[in-house]
Amino acid sequence: MTFLRRIPRRLIQLTCFVGAVVLVWPVLPWAIAPRIFVQASPFVALSSSIATRSISLGIVFALIVAVASSFKKRWFCLYLCPTGYLLENASHMGLRKSRWWSKCPPVGRYLAILTLVGAVAGYPVLLWMDPLCIFSSPFAVNKATNPISVFLVCLGLGGLVGATLIFGMLWCVRLCPLSGLQDMLFSMRKAFWTRMTASASAQRFRVARRVFLAGAGGAMLGLWARRIGAARYRKSDTLLRPPGAVPEDRFTGLCIRCNNCVHACPSTIIHPDTGQEAGFAGFGAPVIKYDTDYKYCLETCNACTQVCPTGALAALNLQDKNKYIMGEALVDNNVCLTALGKKECDACELSCPYDAVKITWDEEQYIAYPVVNDKCIGCGACEVVCPTTPAKAIRVWTQKPD
């Protein structure tokens, strides 16, 4: 650590900030860089590993950060965190800061506990509060196709900078669950070496009560969110998630709104949800919309599944991605030009990359209509070429779980 002290902290921070931008903005020929970046947060790596009951290689850096943080208090915040660097600079800007929050307890660590216990229940409740995730999100702005998406992807970081201008370092010092987790790691490491005093014991009781409450809250919130997610999944017909998505009951928790998938999608069909379709719990989570000509989930692409840091979208290779069922195309024969005998159109059949749509001949009625077979994965190639307007005769719908 001594050599680090010799280098000005500012310089390291700036270097890390630039490094973060380089990783998230894919200037590197390394498609998974944005995922590695977000996974470097021990908070994300730990919670998602618990929630998905699996470990990915990407958490190696998170482990290093965790160990280092337990020896040097908030080492990550001080030197590496690009969000912290940004907010620190914002806090130096003009406005008079309100410091009412300085007497508040360190909420961040309880938020971290809440999330970790939620993760045990399969739903890491507040994982979207991770600072690296918040930092990564606005980079999806170049794939945002409408002003609402632009607003949604910039909301996290923009909100934090705004709050910092008014309240100073409230976020970093008190709220950030990643710094809370680091504090916990530090005090846990110290607890091994120090003997407990009486006053410390009373203090510890207070802490234990808070920890218990946070844990119970996390478990309850997690289970509750999973229940409403499952209920929505059985009811909703319109919510399409990107390929590799875990079941809907866990998706909105495991997804941390880093918008890496939005950023990665070459077809720009992944949009952050405005909450209309999946309610408050699904706010900002990615949904697929096939509303632009020729823009569908390409059979040559699995980019979104490669950049998800939490496993909300499982890392599928191209072959597996092309077997992942996002939804199923259904034909409304009351709209289809071919089925109505108006025109012979075979755009859906021709555009299907999976041979899933066949224009089938009906000898009895002497007319043809499209039939979708079980090769359909819901990529939307047919929907985007269907010429009927305003309603498409062939559309992708979610498959209800059996």
Added chain:
Amino acid sequence: MTKDLTRREIVRRSIAAGGLFAAGSLMPVSSTLANQAAGQSTSQAETKVPATIVDGKVVQPRRELSVLQKTSILVVGGGPAGTAAAFCAKRLGVDVTLVERYGYLGGLATGGLVLGIFPLYDRDKKQVIYGIGEELMKKLDVLKFGIIDRNKAPVYPTIDAEAFKYVLADMLLDSGIAAYLDCWGVDAIVDTKGAVKGAVFESKSGRQAILADIVIDASGDGDIYAAAGAAFEKVKTNIGLISRIGNIDEVDMAVGRGSEDPEHPATGKPGEGRPSKGRVNDLNGHAGNSTPAPHVNWLNMKGPVGDALDIADLTAMELKHRRGTWGNVEKLRQKPGNEQVYLAETAPQLGVRLSRLLDGVKKLTVQEIRSGAKFKDVIGYSGAYANAPEFQIPYGSLVPAKVENVLAAGRCISADFEVADITRLIPVCWVTGQAAGLAAALCIQEKCKPREVSVTKLQNLLKQQGAYLG
């Protein structure tokens, strides 16, 4: 061998000279008019040798065929590809003979009633097919009721079948091409090395041969290259029959059920399965696409999957499709306001989409067209269709992998099924036809084989004739 035949032919011509005028009624008008057509000759009344039964098997005796014509380039098939090939080759001053199975030119674009000139545009609504196709459309432009919706991308033009027959007949009569209609190409003539030397035809004049240096197979089914032993892939797809209906107005593409029927909004999740019975009654007075003729629509038919090389399949479809079309028009007439709708015609030709696909020097694949592959030997473009963007067509797709002296043009070129489903369309046939015609003319001029044609020279010729190569 060629020398032998020539000598024999000269002898025959001197014998037959007296019978020329007597046989004139059997001769196509164009060939009698075409003075510069080489080796014009007629057959003497040949002695018929009927098939016999030998050991219970029907056997055709070996016999000599009279040579109807000796030419540089023989184009088999007078559809969009064949006519394009013949016109373009003839312009380079080489001898061209065109043979067509039906009594008119234009193939599926006229006799098949495939009146939509599609796909013509790229994704940016820019026209990517010019050359002979654009020339033909310009000729239609000046005719009343000849063509509609020109230069209105993404709406594609629609032609009138009779106007197009007129344009092609007019151009052919003025071109100096020797042409034979009502004449069905039935076999290839190959030399001992397997190189194509011409083709055999069946017509009212009997079975005759046309000798040629290069044969362009624009038969649609690849009949000639298949007979010559070139490798091909046989595919089966839907075979329909197009019709024209009168006293009807155009279908509005911008009408979904949502705006048509408030009781069944199109926003709900549709049920699965086939459309409910009697849906044809719900056509709402609209069927098909408008044509240049007022209040006449052409109505395509998908039809069942059939084998276009099986005469039983073809016969069944000809009959059933005509019955089915009549039935659908009757149902259409039951709709109030549609009492006066009538069936103007069913197409003289079945709508065969694909049958044989050549195994060429280059087989164009669907991955290539989706990824926008560029070819050094590009001879033209196809427009964008469905999710496939506009794509280049390489010269290698027209050249058989092994057999010499033959080029494919039209729907039977070397492409995989999904690509052929686009290259079979009318304007793309013009593109491959023009390229095949010019390549064949280059073979004659440069005395080379089709696979040795200089791509640069071919591309320059294409550009001179106005083709779009990117």
